[in-house]
Amino acid sequence: MAFNSAPKQFGTILLGVAGLGAFVLNLPAAAGRVTLFIGQILQALAPPWYGRNFARQLVEIGFYSLPVVGMTAIFTGMVLALQSYTGFARFSAESAIPNVVVVSITRELGPVLAGLIVAGRVGSAMAAEIGTMRVTEQIDALWALSTNPFRYLVLPRVLAAILVLPLLVLVADIIGVTGGYFIATARLGFHPGTYIQNTWSFLEAQDVISGLVKAAVFGFIIALMGCYHGYKSRGGAAGVGTAATYAVVSASILILISNYLVTELFFAQ
Amino acid sequence: MTLETASPTPNSAPEGVANEVEAQDLHLAFGDKRVLNSFSLSLKRGESLVILGRSGTGKSVFLKCLLGLLAVNRGDIFWRGAELGSRSGSGKDEEAPRKSYAELRAQCGMLFQSSALFDSLPVWENVAFGLMAARRISRSEALDIAIARLEEVELPPETAHLFPAELSGGMRKRVGLARAVASEPRLLLFDEPTSGLDPIMTRIIDDLILSSMNRLGASAITVTHDMASAARIANRVALLHGGQIVWHGSSQALEDPQDEALRQFVRGEAQGPLAVRTRAGEQD
Ligand SMILES: Nc1ncnc2c1ncn2[C@@H]1O[C@H](COP(=O)(O)OP(=O)(O)OP(=O)(O)O)[C@@H](O)[C@H]1O
Ligand SMILES: [Mg+2]
Numbered sequence: 001m002a003f004n005s006a007p008k009q010f011g012t013i014l015l016g017v018a019g020l021g022a023f024v025l026n027l028p029a030a031a032g033r034v035t036l037f038i039g040q041i042l043q044a045l046a047p048p049w050y051g052r053n054f055a056r057q058l059v060e061i062g063f064y065s066l067p068v069v070g071m072t073a074i075f076t077g078m079v080l081a082l083q084s085y086t087g088f089a090r091f092s093a094e095s096a097i098p099n100v101v102v103v104s105i106t107r108e109l110g111p112v113l114a115g116l117i118v119a120g121r122v123g124s125a126m127a128a129e130i131g132t133m134r135v136t137e138q139i140d141a142l143w144a145l146s147t148n149p150f151r152y153l154v155l156p157r158v159l160a161a162i163l164v165l166p167l168l169v170l171v172a173d174i175i176g177v178t179g180g181y182f183i184a185t186a187r188l189g190f191h192p193g194t195y196i197q198n199t200w201s202f203l204e205a206q207d208v209i210s211g212l213v214k215a216a217v218f219g220f221i222i223a224l225m226g227c228y229h230g231y232k233s234r235g236g237a238a239g240v241g242t243a244a245t246y247a248v249v250s251a252s253i254l255i256l257i258s259n260y261l262v263t264e265l266f267f268a269q
Numbered sequence: 270m271t272l273e274t275a276s277p278t279p280n281s282a283p284e285g286v287a288n289e290v291e292a293q294d295l296h297l298a299f300g301d302k303r304v305l306n307s308f309s310l311s312l313k314r315g316e317s318l319v320i321l322g323r324s325g326t327g328k329s330v331f332l333k334c335l336l337g338l339l340a341v342n343r344g345d346i347f348w349r350g351a352e353l354g355s356r357s358g359s360g361k362d363e364e365a366p367r368k369s370y371a372e373l374r375a376q377c378g379m380l381f382q383s384s385a386l387f388d389s390l391p392v393w394e395n396v397a398f399g400l401m402a403a404r405r406i407s408r409s410e411a412l413d414i415a416i417a418r419l420e421e422v423e424l425p426p427e428t429a430h431l432f433p434a435e436l437s438g439g440m441r442k443r444v445g446l447a448r449a450v451a452s453e454p455r456l457l458l459f460d461e462p463t464s465g466l467d468p469i470m471t472r473i474i475d476d477l478i479l480s481s482m483n484r485l486g487a488s489a490i491t492v493t494h495d496m497a498s499a500a501r502i503a504n505r506v507a508l509l510h511g512g513q514i515v516w517h518g519s520s521q522a523l524e525d526p527q528d529e530a531l532r533q534f535v536r537g538e539a540q541g542p543l544a545v546r547t548r549a550g551e552q553d
Contacts (some may be wrong), residue, residue, distance in 0.1 A: 048402075
């Protein structure tokens with residue numbers, strides 16, 4: 001390497017910088033490959049449709065994610081009420097708690113936390129499953145049997161994720177707000193009727209809709225990264241493991257970036 | 270499907286083209302490892318060709334190139350007189366007909382060396398997969414056909430509802446074989462169909478290959494390391510070494526090989542022209 005002659009401590013620092021540089025230089029190529037991949041998915045948007053696979057993915061992504069998304073949402077809502085109470089009590093703004101809870105959950109915490117959780121649960125599973133099919137030649141076998149893997153494997157996953165993530169987020173919103181309500185009424189002495197009334201009056205359609213749009217975008221990102229890294233994986237079990245890791249990491253980062261972009265789109269003046 | 274071998278159907282090659290498949294001067298490298306190097310081979314209509322060669326010489330790679338699963342760096346593959354490309358239509362010069370790999374795959378059945386069964390599907394859906402992809406048949410109809418196909422490879426009907434993970438290696442191979450012939454293809458590609466099978470089962474599979482060829486009027490390329498089985502199923506034998514076919518001829522030659530390379534291979538001698546290249550840059 002070129003910086004071998006540099007003093008030792010510089011060498012270590014430079015290694016880090018070199019890694020960062022390689023990452024940045026690789027970004028355009030990776031973006032290009034993902035774009036080509038999306039192109040192949042779009043080309044697969046034609047019959048035959050694989051309804052069975054689609055239904056299976058709906059259940060796999062949606063139904064089986066309910067417990068973990070629900071758990072995340074309820075504790076987030078509870079902690080949100082508790083934290084904002086201790087904070088707001090300092091300047092006697094406790095009455096804003098229903099507002100804080102409902103706005104934070106519907107706009108941000110519901111979609112982002114559900115997205116990250118589902119990325120970890122489903123994105124890795126997709127990458128592992130498709131990656132295993134790749135390294136055991138099952139993808140080749142699909143082509144050989146006149147079946148386009150983009151139509152058979154990728155499209156059902158992508159469509160199901162786009163459709164099901166908003167539903168999951170809707171559930172997360174309801175459970176999260178309920179969690180806040182429990183803590184506010186049971187621990188913080190709020191009057192149940194007033195709390196519900198305040199929540200309703202602060203609830204705005206735009207907050208919920210922006211959260212659901214985010215969820216659909218996140219669903220696309222999760223399925224895309226899961227399928228992409230799985231499809232491109234090679235080199236046996238280790239390759240499949242790497243693919244699963246990349247799928248979760250890249251989906252999580254893209255979720256956080258796109259979360260900012262969609263927020264900008266909805267709420268920028 | 271009707272069985273016509275003599276008179277060409279609309280789907281078959283123009284009059285006078287007797288080759289089912291022809292590979293011309295294929296080159297393929299993985300990085301700087303050259304696997305196919307000026308590889309040429311033809312398969313006549315209705316012929317059973319066996320490809321022999323040492324492990325790692327590129328036999329499986331060639332079969333994948335033929336199906337368009339791997340892209341060659343250079344060279345052309347013709348199917349029934351038409352050059353294969355990603356799309357059908359006319360080729361580089363307007364006259365030359367072209368066919369797409371999709372058209373080829375629709376009439377081709379392949380058994381992968383690793384069987385490559387879909388492990389999320391039960392055995393019967395594996396076997397009927399090509400059928401269900403090609404035609405709209407009901408699932409119960411597909412199940413019946415799959416059970417009949419499984420019987421041909423001596424698998425009892427109960428296996429139909431097992432998953433590939435519940436099968437032995439040899440059973441998986443047989444399911445892969447049933448899947449390859451299920452849609453009655455005209456071109457059969459078998460990558461080591463009898464590896465991992467007992468001698469009796471090997472015999473049964475050899476007979477199955479021959480009978481499905483006769484029944485469908487199909488042509489077949491089989492890769493095998495089993496000399497007895499090669500002698501039984503082949504009309505013609507080709508020996509792959511150093512990225513190209515170094516010898517080909519009638520399967521009779523297997524009994525008393527005159528060619529030095531073939532003799533070394535058939536008798537399994539350590540010394541001879543098929544030595545492993547130890548250093549890069551040695552001649553091919
Ligand atoms: N996807 C790949 N990436 C890199 N190299 C590969 C790949 N597939 C095959 N090779 C290399 O190509 C060569 C030929 O492989 P191939 O599988 O065709 O061998 P083979 O003749 O079928 O051997 P065997 O009889 O053991 O099955 C091998 O040396 C292998 O290392
Ligand atoms: Mg092989």
